[in-house]
Amino acid sequence: MAFITMQTPRNTKVFVPALTPFHADLSVNKPAFITFCRWLVSQGAGLAVFGTNSEANSLALSEKLELLEALVEAGLPADAMMPGVGLCALPETIALTRRAVELGCAGALTLPPFFFKPATEDGLFAYYAQIIEAIGSDGLKVYLYHIPQFTGVPISCALIERLLKAYPQTVVGVKDSSGDWGNTERMLREFPGFEVFPASEALLEKALPLGAAGCISATANVQPGAIAQALQLWGSAQFEAAQARLKSVRNLFQAHPMIPALKHVVASHFGDSGWRHVRPPFTAADGAWADGLSQQLAQLDFRMGQA
Amino acid sequence: MAFITMQTPRNTKVFVPALTPFHADLSVNKPAFITFCRWLVSQGAGLAVFGTNSEANSLALSEKLELLEALVEAGLPADAMMPGVGLCALPETIALTRRAVELGCAGALTLPPFFFKPATEDGLFAYYAQIIEAIGSDGLKVYLYHIPQFTGVPISCALIERLLKAYPQTVVGVKDSSGDWGNTERMLREFPGFEVFPASEALLEKALPLGAAGCISATANVQPGAIAQALQLWGSAQFEAAQARLKSVRNLFQAHPMIPALKHVVASHFGDSGWRHVRPPFTAADGAWADGLSQQLAQLDFRMGQA
Numbered sequence: 001m002a003f004i005t006m007q008t009p010r011n012t013k014v015f016v017p018a019l020t021p022f023h024a025d026l027s028v029n030k031p032a033f034i035t036f037c038r039w040l041v042s043q044g045a046g047l048a049v050f051g052t053n054s055e056a057n058s059l060a061l062s063e064k065l066e067l068l069e070a071l072v073e074a075g076l077p078a079d080a081m082m083p084g085v086g087l088c089a090l091p092e093t094i095a096l097t098r099r100a101v102e103l104g105c106a107g108a109l110t111l112p113p114f115f116f117k118p119a120t121e122d123g124l125f126a127y128y129a130q131i132i133e134a135i136g137s138d139g140l141k142v143y144l145y146h147i148p149q150f151t152g153v154p155i156s157c158a159l160i161e162r163l164l165k166a167y168p169q170t171v172v173g174v175k176d177s178s179g180d181w182g183n184t185e186r187m188l189r190e191f192p193g194f195e196v197f198p199a200s201e202a203l204l205e206k207a208l209p210l211g212a213a214g215c216i217s218a219t220a221n222v223q224p225g226a227i228a229q230a231l232q233l234w235g236s237a238q239f240e241a242a243q244a245r246l247k248s249v250r251n252l253f254q255a256h257p258m259i260p261a262l263k264h265v266v267a268s269h270f271g272d273s274g275w276r277h278v279r280p281p282f283t284a285a286d287g288a289w290a291d292g293l294s295q296q297l298a299q300l301d302f303r304m305g306q307a
Numbered sequence: 308m309a310f311i312t313m314q315t316p317r318n319t320k321v322f323v324p325a326l327t328p329f330h331a332d333l334s335v336n337k338p339a340f341i342t343f344c345r346w347l348v349s350q351g352a353g354l355a356v357f358g359t360n361s362e363a364n365s366l367a368l369s370e371k372l373e374l375l376e377a378l379v380e381a382g383l384p385a386d387a388m389m390p391g392v393g394l395c396a397l398p399e400t401i402a403l404t405r406r407a408v409e410l411g412c413a414g415a416l417t418l419p420p421f422f423f424k425p426a427t428e429d430g431l432f433a434y435y436a437q438i439i440e441a442i443g444s445d446g447l448k449v450y451l452y453h454i455p456q457f458t459g460v461p462i463s464c465a466l467i468e469r470l471l472k473a474y475p476q477t478v479v480g481v482k483d484s485s486g487d488w489g490n491t492e493r494m495l496r497e498f499p500g501f502e503v504f505p506a507s508e509a510l511l512e513k514a515l516p517l518g519a520a521g522c523i524s525a526t527a528n529v530q531p532g533a534i535a536q537a538l539q540l541w542g543s544a545q546f547e548a549a550q551a552r553l554k555s556v557r558n559l560f561q562a563h564p565m566i567p568a569l570k571h572v573v574a575s576h577f578g579d580s581g582w583r584h585v586r587p588p589f590t591a592a593d594g595a596w597a598d599g600l601s602q603q604l605a606q607l608d609f610r611m612g613q614a
Contacts, residue, residue, distance in 0.1 A: 026397070026437075057395040057422035060402075061368065088364040088395065090333070090586055095367075113588045115364035115421065115457055123588035130333075130587060150422055152459060153588070279397055280437060281420045281430035281460075 012214035012234070014227040015082050015197070016040050017051025019262055020059065020067075022277040028063055029274065034074045036266070041080055043305050044228030045220060047071070048109055050084035052147060052177070053218040053259055058279040061092050065099055078104035082216075086111025086145055090127060094134045107141040109175060109216075114151035121159050128163055132170050140170055143195070147177035154178075157190055164191065175199060175216050181206065188212060201227045201246045208234050219250045221262050222269075225305040252296050260285040261293055268294065269304040319521035319541070321534040322389050322504070323347050324358025326569055327366065327374075329584040335370055336581065341381045343573070348387055350612050351535030352527060354378070355416055357391035359454060359484070360525040360566055365586040368399050372406055385411035389523075393418025393452060397434060401441045414448040416482060416523075421458035428466050435470055439477050447477055450502070454484035461485075464497055471498065482506060482523050488513065495519060508534045508553045515541050526557045528569045529576075532612040559603050567592040568600055575601065576611040 018040060021032040037047055049071070050056035050064050059067075064083070072078050085096040085108045097108050110131065112124055132140065144163070146155040155174065163171040173195030176184045181203065187196045188210040195213035198204075201223070204215060208231075220227050223246065230242040253261050260278055264285035267275035276284050285293075325347060328339040344354055356378070357363035357371050366374075371390070379385050392403040392415045404415050417438065419431055439447065451470070453462040462481065470478040480502030483491045488510065494503045495517040502520035505511075508530070511522060515538075527534050530553065537549040560568050567585055571592035574582035583591050592600075 052422075058397060058420065060396050060398045063396075063398070089367050089370075090365060091367045091370070113365065115359075116588055117457060119588035120590060123590050126590065127587035150424060150459075152457075280434035281423055281426035283427060283430050283433065 015046040015048035015216040016220040017053040043225035045224035082107035117152040143173040322353040322355035322523040323527040324360040350532035352531035389414035424459040
């Protein structure tokens with residue numbers, strides 16, 4: 001650690017790609033979603049609703065607009081929200097981003113257009129530029145979403161540099177879900193002040209010393225309070241144990257299909273088996289491995305937190 | 308050729324993933340789209356509107372619904388239409404498919420859900436099954452769309468077999484855009500009677516003897532009449548020359564970004580430079596290579612056909 005420059009501590013944050021609950025007919029269970037998001041906020045987490053682990057790309061644009069409005073109407077704090085807004089088609093991305101800004105959301109987590117590949121840097125720059133120009137608001141804070149294993153369209157450091165130069169007040173951060181620590185490290189070192197969020201709480205010990213903004217993590221759905229607490233403990237003697245604990249829990253989930261596994265555990269916590277529904281192409285947690293996961297979590301004395 | 312069993316000649320067809328024209332502000336140019344589709348039909352082609360080369364995944368659902376309705380209102384024959392209907396989210400795919408069936412479209416070209424990967428065979432089967440059950444109409448004819456280089460989600464022969472067993476009257480064909488002839492050949496041999504469309508007119512000489520249904524090809528945007536004619540010439544002495552000619556033209560386009568190249572040539576043909584607009588992540592045809600392409604086509608004495 002001797003050669004790592006410690007950044008000034010910043011106001012770090014955990015954002016949760018909040019799971020989306022469905023009824024048996026696979027329509028969205030809006031009340032359960034609001035209840036869940038309220039619980040996440042009560043645990044000290046921000047809401048990256050409509051992230052990958054929200055099954056965002058299995059939700060219609062109209063459903064996302066309705067859910068975002070419902071959260072704000074229910075009194076949840078828009079300044080703790082960073083909804084995923086990146087869709088395939090520019091007009092739809094603009095529509096969702098515009099609504100997020102109007103509602104006062106803290107940020108807009110924006111996938112690149114993810115069907116056509118390979119995409120050129122010019123094409124991706126034009127895509128983001130058109131969103132930003134179309135919204136034309138100081139209230140827009142764009143967080144780029146780098147998740148090449150799903151999009152096939154990476155967000156390169158060259159693209160970030162170009163966007164930062166053109167829109168320094170608007171393009172403010174990135175979520176790096178690549179799972180490639182070398183890439184996260186490069187983003188952290190090349191763009192000081194830029195808010196870099198690794199996609200796992202297991203990376204906090206490596207990312208925080210380099211100035212990471214916190215994390216946006218699938219497993220924050222089940223341990224939001226513990227992650228928020230670990231962020232507060234950073235720099236203290238207790239951080240190491242907190243980090244180790246976060247990792248043990250995360251490792252258990254990573255051995256299974258993530259979304260069904262998370263929904264299985266949330267279903268148990270809230271005593272609502274309907275939480276286990278997923279939209280295809282996902283399939284619900286299977287009895288055998290799901291029971292095994294529950295047992296492993298029990299052995300760790302894992303609890304999601306007060307409901 | 309001696310070991311290839313010649314299938315009974317069938318009513319083969321060329322479908323065009325019709326390009327989508329945009330105004331300078333990148334809104335859809337509906338009149339130009341209708342004019343173009345009318346021209347394609349006049350050349351003897353069917354309309355696979357909202358295909359990959361239509362920039363379908365850069366179009367909003369609302370734009371697709373509006374364009375499809377506009378085509379039918381303009382008197383274009385719905386029984387010559389096989390719109391691309393496969394979006395990421397099941398409810399949106401169902402909405403577009405339902406409208407296509409209501410309008411009397413001959414088929415629905417259906418991508419798998421293309422964000423989450425890898426997808427399981429169970430999950431993909433459930434996805435297609437839910438579309439089919441939700442529509443619940445004999446009028447629905449599903450054509451599966453295999454284009455793994457863009458989706459990351461292949462349509463396997465095992466999945467086809469399972470869908471054919473469950474929905475033999477509804478799942479009627481596949482477009483194979485993999486570019487892997489071995490895969491196309493396997494689909495043709497394993498599923499006799501199933502309508503297999505290779506994604507290039509260059510493959511007709513190999514695919515027609517095995518019973519292919521025709522082709523659905525990007526370059527059918529610029530040589531629809533020539534492809535339709537080649538299909539009619541199949542089995543005659545003139546087919547070989549027609550096939551060679553189709554290949555020479557296609558090869559020229561394959562050396563460039565396909566959509567910008569096609570739009571460049573269509574713009575010249577219709578004398579409307581607005582045709583060159585593309586939505587990001589694409590970038591419009593660049594002067595240097597576009598001029599070179601025009602010259603090469605002129606050297607081939609290429610003409611799109613009577614406008």
